[in-house]
Amino acid sequence: MNQDDKAKWLHAMEREIAKLESKGIFELVRISDIPKNKRIFPGKWVYDSKEDYEPTDDRSYKARWVILGNLVEKDDMQYDYCKYAPVVFTATTRLLFALAAAYGWHLRKFDIAVAFLNGLLMDEIYMRQPTGFEKGDGLAWRLKNSIYGLTPAARIWYDTMTAVFHRLGFKTCPYDAGLFIHQTRPHLYITTHVDDFQLVAERAEDIEWTKNALANEWEVKDVSDMIHYLGMEVKSEDGCIYLNQREYIKELIKSFGLEKAHPQPTPLPTGLMVDDLPNSTIITREYQRGTGKLQWLAVKTRPDIAEAACLLARFNTAPTKKCWNALLHVICYLKGTIDEGLIYYPCTQRAVTAQPRGFSDSNWAGPNSDRKSVSGYIFLFGGSPISWQSKRQTCVATSSNEAEYMAGSEAAKEAVWLRRLCFEMDLIDHDASPLELYMDNEGAIALTSTEGTKRSKHIDVRFHHVRDLQALGLVSVESIRSKDNPADGLTKILNAPAHRHFLHLINMDRHHHHQTGSTADEEVDEEGKI
Numbered sequence: 079m080n081q082d083d084k085a086k087w088l089h090a091m092e093r094e095i096a097k098l099e100s101k102g103i104f105e106l107v108r109i110s111d112i113p114k115n116k117r118i119f120p121g122k123w124v125y126d127s128k129e130d131y132e133p134t135d136d137r138s139y140k141a142r143w144v145i146l147g148n149l150v151e152k153d154d155m156q157y158d159y160c161k162y163a164p165v166v167f168t169a170t171t172r173l174l175f176a177l178a179a180a181y182g183w184h185l186r187k188f189d190i191a192v193a194f195l196n197g198l199l200m201d202e203i204y205m206r207q208p209t210g211f212e213k214g215d216g217l218a219w220r221l222k223n224s225i226y227g228l229t230p231a232a233r234i235w236y237d238t239m240t241a242v243f244h245r246l247g248f249k250t251c252p253y254d255a256g257l258f259i260h261q262t263r264p265h266l267y268i269t270t271h272v273d274d275f276q277l278v279a280e281r282a283e284d285i286e287w288t289k290n291a292l293a294n295e296w297e298v299k300d301v302s303d304m305i306h307y308l309g310m311e312v313k314s315e316d317g318c319i320y321l322n323q324r325e326y327i328k329e330l331i332k333s334f335g336l337e338k339a340h341p342q343p344t345p346l347p348t349g350l351m352v353d354d355l356p357n358s359t360i361i362t363r364e365y366q367r368g369t370g371k372l373q374w375l376a377v378k379t380r381p382d383i384a385e386a387a388c389l390l391a392r393f394n395t396a397p398t399k400k401c402w403n404a405l406l407h408v409i410c411y412l413k414g415t416i417d418e419g420l421i422y423y424p425c426t427q428r429a430v431t432a433q434p435r436g437f438s439d440s441n442w443a444g445p446n447s448d449r450k451s452v453s454g455y456i457f458l459f460g461g462s463p464i465s466w467q468s469k470r471q472t473c474v475a476t477s478s479n480e481a482e483y484m485a486g487s488e489a490a491k492e493a494v495w496l497r498r499l500c501f502e503m504d505l506i507d508h509d510a511s512p513l514e515l516y517m518d519n520e521g522a523i524a525l526t527s528t529e530g531t532k533r534s535k536h537i538d539v540r541f542h543h544v545r546d547l548q549a550l551g552l553v554s555v556e557s558i559r560s561k562d563n564p565a566d567g568l569t570k571i572l573n574a575p576a577h578r579h580f581l582h583l584i585n586m587d588r589h590h591h592h593q594t595g596s597t598a599d600e601e602v603d604e605e606g607k608i
Contacts (some may be wrong), residue, residue, distance in 0.1 A: 080349050083139070090125075091208070091212075094143055095143070098195070101192070101195050103225060104219040104221055104225075106213060108216055108217060109216050115208070119206070120146050121145050121209075122209075124144055125376075126144075127139065143226075145203075145205050145221075145225050145227040145233070148154070160230070161229060163232035163233045165270065166257055166270060168378065169457075170254045170499065171308070172420065172464040172465070173268060173459060173496075174276060174278045175422050176294070176462060178422075179317065179318055179422035179423055180423070181425060182317065183279060184278070184279045184280075184282050184284075184285050185276075186278075186289075186301055186302065187275065187302065187307055189274050189275060190239075190297075191297040191299050193239075194226055195225065196224075197223060197224030197235040198234070198238050199224050202540060203228070204330065205211075205219050205221065205225075246265070246288075246292075251502050254499060256270050259504075264280055265503075267279070268288070274306065277301075303355075309326065309378060311419075318421055318422060318423050320421055321421075322417065322418055322420060323379050323419065325377055330368075331412070336407055336410060336413065339409075340413060341414025342410040343411070343414070343577070345571075346385075346406070346407060349571075352393060353387065354401075355398065356398055357402070367396050369390050369391045370403065372390065372391075373391060376388075381463050384454075385454065385568050387408075388583070392470065401605075408551050418581075421462055422459075423585070432505050432506045432510070434465070434500075434513065435488075436456070436457045436492070437458070437515070437563035438453075438455045439453075439517070439560075439563055439568065440454065440481040440569055441570045451470075451534050452469065452569045453468075453481075454565045455467055455485065455488060455568070456565050458564070458584065459491070462584065463586075467487070467488070468568040468569065478517060479525065482521070482522035483544070486526065493553050494513070497552060500554060512548070513553055513554070515555065515556065516557070516558040517555060517556075517558070518566075523555055523556075526555045562583070
């Protein structure tokens with residue numbers, strides 16, 4: 079601790095103690111009165127500097143007194159806390175953004191101050207007094223609420239928060255435990271990601287009602303229009319909602335020293351073969367850092383790099399020189415498309431159905447030595463992506479029909495989840511039409527509606543799930559031309575014109591929407607060529 083800052087850090091520690099006292103987190107008890115079978119756990123001070131304030135501002139100095147939760151064992155807690163605390167699925171968050179744009183619904187974000195301290199503790203946990211702030215000898219803290227550092231703190235907060243939401247008339251969505259749906263106020267939703275919340279409402283008065291109701295329970299901060307949310311930059315303009323990660327990409331470019339590199343028109347060069355012997359000159363941790371950041375972008379706002387991120391991550395344990403060059407190529411592509419991301423349109427500009435449409439595709443016997451195919455699916459709401467995946471299949475497909483059928487089964491599982499989610503959100507009726515799932519392989523489509531032939535009898539039973547869902551009327555498998563299938567961009571490396579067409583199909587080609595004569599309108603054949 080810098081001697082010049084000593085007074086500021088002490089003030090930060092005093093603020094922390096005052097906050098814990100005001101929230102009734104603990105009560106002082108005599109150590110002699112603590113049951114013999116109870117341990118007294120130590121704590122520690124954790125310090126942080128907040129960049130939101132000037133360095134001369136006392137508020138830039140933050141101190142937190144935490145329990146050493148790693149010492150708390152299962153036997154120390156009578157209540158069997160689950161350590162897992164649900165957070166909203168990213169696809170649910172994107173669906174809500176799409177709904178807000180499509181129907182002009184109201185969108186806000188908020189967070190709860192010191193959320194974990196609001197968790198109601200159901201066990202007797204004792205800990206030492208904060209170092210430097212002891213109030214007499216022979217005394218310890220008995221915790222009444224959860225405290226930072228306690229292993230199940232996140233779950234305790236989630237259970238407490240859920241009880242409050244239920245009391246206010248919300249129900250937990252059975253298909254996403256991070257989504258809460260009001261049972262009497264139409265189309266009023268809250269999503270939770272620990273202490274960050276997304277609030278979506280059809281009516282403006284429901285925003286105010288929710289804000290006031292929650293303010294009676296907790297210290298609610300920053301109820302405002304969305305500018306940032308869960309690592310995404312959010313912009314509303316002309317009724318559209320734009321999601322991107324521009325600042326994250328800028329930092330990625332800088333961290334790999336590519337500020338002066340030339341942008342690339344596609345995520346990966348066509349004809350790329352990354353199989354090779356591992357290269358000892360490549361720092362594996364640096365490669366893993368790069369692929370990890372690409373995967374984060376790919377699952378949040380950049381489906382256009384999903385296939386590239388999936389491919390490169392397979393070599394995390396033994397990257398080759400070709401892998402490293404391909405990683406830099408993807409980053410250079412991001413540099414040239416730094417402003418791109420997801421765009422959700424109002425229904426006056428795009429035809430919107432009450433439930434998404436899905437698209438499935440697969441390559442066959444991919445370009446690498448293991449010959450496993452890649453499955454890809456993407457679901458669009460109002461023409462823009464809300465859910466997607468690019469994933470290598472677990473076994474080798476013996477034909478393109480089989481590879482496409484396996485990919486369709488994965489897509490069908492996501493399709494039925496989305497359909498049920500839409501039903502719970504009161505977007506569709508129980509007897510709504512099946513969710514449309516488009517595939518571009520006629521042989522695979524035929525397999526979804528027949529009992530199979532000698533050529534398909536070896537296919538694992540789990541891949542026949544799509545057939546069952548279609549028979550139940552939950553999914554309707556439809557045919558689409560390969561050049562019109564947006565899932566194509568999630569399974570193979572495309573050349574520049576085909577890649578631009580892919581961006582156009584998923585509403586990510588912003589240039590096309592503002593300019594005429596875009597090359598995305600050019601005819602693209604089955605092989606991804608003009």
